[in-house]
């Protein structure tokens with residue numbers, strides 16, 4: 001089972017004739033509210049991959065719809081706390097050419113208490129996974145608690161913050177990074193990924209596939225991506241990570257889980273949207289990958 005200490009955001013999409021300049025007011029032509037946040041995306045991906053996932057997080061009083069949507073998508077929500085305050089959100093302005101600008105407010109994603117995390121993880125079993133990204137508070141406490149309880153820790157270092165990742169480096173079993181984050185981590189630690197005290201590191205490379213650095217087996221292996229016609233790469237990394245961990249949780253080997261995650265990531269980039277359009281296992285099985 002996966003315990004995901006993760007962000008939940010409302011993605012507010014505004015379609016505009018052009019992006020506003022300083023002082024300009026523009027009326028949007030269309031509005032759509034989607035479920036997003038790296039945490040929620042990964043929970044939905046793991047659930048659609050057919051594994052049990054308990055999301056640990058927080059929503060404001062305005063976030064009841066997000067809770068219902070997560071439930072509908074098969075995510076367990078008993079440890080999502082509804083509290084005073086504003087649900088995390090991203091206001092995404094998109095112009096007719098597809099260019100965008102984005103304002104993010106973390107809101108209740110940064111109001112998670114150690115008590116909430118402790119109460120959730122006290123129900124976990126040794127051998128379960130704790131998954132985290134860098135869009136909530138409470139990561140250090142959660143990492144320490146997870147290790148005390150015998151959980152495995154997976155971390156997606158996004159958005160990248162050198163202090164956040166180095167503070168829990170010793171506790172991480174599986175680290176997932178994209179190409180940019182991997183370069184930032186190398187710069188921050190002054191070395192090679194092979195020298196880090198982490199068993200497995202997976203670096204995603206977009207249309208270039210991914211690379212697995214196994215410090216346990218002392219090997220580095222490259223996996224080419226499945227070829228698709230990409231229309232929107234939003235959420236590809238989150239989908240990949242959710243599927244990767246679900247595969248491992250269900251007993252797959254790392255190469256098997258990577259293959260599944262790459263199929264999910266490839267299918268995801270053929271669609272517009274985030275959590276709401278993450279493919280399920282059946283769609284992946286039915287798709288004719290070239």
Ligand code: ADP
Nearest residue numbers: 178204205206207209225230236237262265266
């Ligand atoms: P992020 O969104 O975190 O930057 P990536 O862009 O590296 O993550 O994408 C994650 C994974 O999704 C890749 O490793 C790959 O398997 C798949 N993927 C992403 N973009 C494409 C693409 N254009 N074609 C095929 N697969 C893709």
